[in-house]
Each structure stands twice: as structure tokens, then as C-alpha cells.
Amino acid sequence: MELYGYWRSSASYRARIALNFKRLDYNYIPVHLLKEGGQQHKTAYRQLNPNGLVPTLVDGPVVIHQSLAIMEYLEEKYPGPALLPGKAAKRAAIRALALDLAAELQPLINLRVQQYLSQELSVTDAQKKAWLEHWFKQSFSAFEQSLHETSGEFCVGDEFSLADVCLVPQLYSAERFGIDVSAYPYLTRIGKRLLELPWVEAAHPNLQSDAEA
Ligand SMILES: N[C@@H](CCC(=O)N[C@@H](CS)C(=O)NCC(=O)O)C(=O)O
Incomplete structure (x- = not known):
């Protein structure tokens, strides 16, 4: 492959x-x-x-x-x-969390969006930072709230899943863009645990x- x-x-x-x-x-x-x-x-x-x-x-x-x-x-x-462990309801919860990050947040902070903001709309760096902070905050607040219901050791229960796969890179992006994640204890605890996994x-x-x- x-x-x-x-x-x-x-x-x-x-x-x-x-x-x-x-x-x-x-x-x-x-x-x-x-x-x-x-x-x-x-x-x-x-x-x-x-x-x-x-x-x-x-x-x-x-x-x-x-x-x-x-x-x-x-x-x-x-x-x-399995990336999608468990039965239908658990698998749906995993997919929903994965999509919260992959379909709702990431497209708004993607390179081509940031390039369009600065190159076509002449948005300043400070305005771009505000854009990123706004969408991260909206997404991570909702994700944190979901984790109160779904999480165990990982995003959904105690098994690693597709939701965790999507969380790791989004936390990496947050760090890269200087986004403060201290308001999200569930998210940061799980994120730290995920970085210990060899894969x-x-x-x-x-x-x-x-x-x-
Ligand atoms: N929904 C797509 C998103 C792919 C995507 O946005 N990739 C970004 C990097 S994370 C990219 O190639 N950006 C290039 C660009 O914006 O020109 C997926 O999950 O594969």
C-alpha cells in the first residue's frame, strides 16, 4: 500500500x-x-x-x-x-465524535481556507488567529461535553477507536496554532494518554x- x-x-x-x-x-x-x-x-x-x-x-x-x-x-x-469496536450504538457514538472533528472543525482550519482568508479576503494575521480560536473553541467545547457522557480511558469507553484517531491530530493542530486547551480537562487527559500508545x-x-x- x-x-x-x-x-x-x-x-x-x-x-x-x-x-x-x-x-x-x-x-x-x-x-x-x-x-x-x-x-x-x-x-x-x-x-x-x-x-x-x-x-x-x-x-x-x-x-x-x-x-x-x-x-x-x-x-x-x-x-x-478494530477501529470501530462494540455494537451499533457504540459504533455510532465513535463515528459521531470522529465526524465532529473531521467534518465540522478541520475543514474550517484547513490550509486552503486559511490561504483564501489571507490572499483573497485580505484578512490580517490577528483576524485569522481569531477565526481559528473561534472554531476550535466551538468544536472543543462541544467535544468536551460529549466526552462527559462517552469517555472512559479513551473517547468512547476504554477501547481505542476511530474517535481517538481523530482527536490526536486535532490536538496537534491546536498546539501548532497556539490554541489554549486548558479549559478542556477530559480532552487533554485523553489526548495525553493517546500520545503514549506506540502506534x-x-x-x-x-x-x-x-x-x-
Ligand atoms: N476531509 C479530508 C480532508 C483532507 C484535507 O483537508 N487535507 C489537508 C491537510 S490536513 C490538505 O490536503 N490541505 C491542502 C490544501 O488545503 O491545499 C480528509 O479527511 O481526508
Whole structure:
């Protein structure tokens, strides 16, 4: 399998965690999001991923974009260990939390959105910071509230799941953008615990072949 990704892309980070968790070997192919006007926009890459976003997973003839679709594919093809453990209700809770971060928060803070704000709408750096703080606060407050109901050692109960896969990169982004997360004790406790897991540790942006100082 080949994973096209970028070291500090949160969606690529998710795919790496899932592949490591399932102990699957893969070749990592870096796509630099800033060099050459963004390698994600090159024609050859867009044939794999028409959105011009990372990650993309290639498994023989199968090409998959969207990190959640990649992870559901891996889950179906390699069911154990499970990213979606438990019965229907628990699995729905896991998917809901994963989507809270992957579908509601991440698209608002993505590179192309930030580029549009500054390059097309002339938004200042201070206004951009306010934008990021606003959406992180809204998302993390709701996530924290959900965790009061769902969490144990991890986001949903005591088993690692897709919800945890999505939380790790979002906390990494928060740190990168200087977002204060001290108001979210459940979220930060679980986030700290997740970083101790070997399959999470190995997926860290700084350990990837394309990591920059
Ligand atoms: N929903 C997509 C999001 C993919 C995405 O937004 N990737 C970002 C990096 S985290 C990207 O490629 N950004 C490039 C750009 O904005 O030009 C997924 O989960 O795969």
C-alpha cells in the first residue's frame, strides 16, 4: 500500500495512526503542500485525489481519498484490531465524535481556507488567529461535553477507536496554532494518554520522512 501524505497534515496523521494500529506496512509518499505552489495541485496527484487534498491511499488498483473512507476501508479489509469496536450504538457514538472533528472543525482550519482568508479576503494575521480560536473553541467545547457522557480511558469507553484517531491530530493542530486547551480537562487527559500508545507515537509528524525542523 502507498499513503500519499504530508507530515503535519491532520488528515494524513489520522491515516498513519490507523495503518500503524492495524500493523499494516505501507510506503509513505510525501506531497508537499507548500512547495511548487502546492504539490497537491499537480495534475498527476489530482488524478488520484480530485480535491487536491491529502491523504490518498493506494492499495493495488484501489485508490481512496478522504481519511475517514480510508479508515473504514482498512477496517473492513483488516477487521482486527478494530477501529470501530462494540455494537451499533457504540459504533455510532465513535463515528459521531470522529465526524465532529473531521467534518465540522478541520475543514474550517484547513490550509486552503486559511490561504483564501489571507490572499483573497485580505484578512490580517490577528483576524485569522481569531477565526481559528473561534472554531476550535466551538468544536472543543462541544467535544468536551460529549466526552462527559462517552469517555472512559479513551473517547468512547476504554477501547481505542476511530474517535481517538481523530482527536490526536486535532490536538496537534491546536498546539501548532497556539490554541489554549486548558479549559478542556477530559480532552487533554485523553489526548495525553493517546500520545503514549506506540502506534500513535510512530505516526507523529516529526517522525515522518518529510518532517521539517
Ligand atoms: N476531509 C479530508 C480532508 C483532507 C484535507 O483537508 N487535507 C489537508 C491537510 S490536513 C490538505 O490536503 N490541505 C491542502 C490544501 O488545503 O491545499 C480528509 O479527511 O481526508
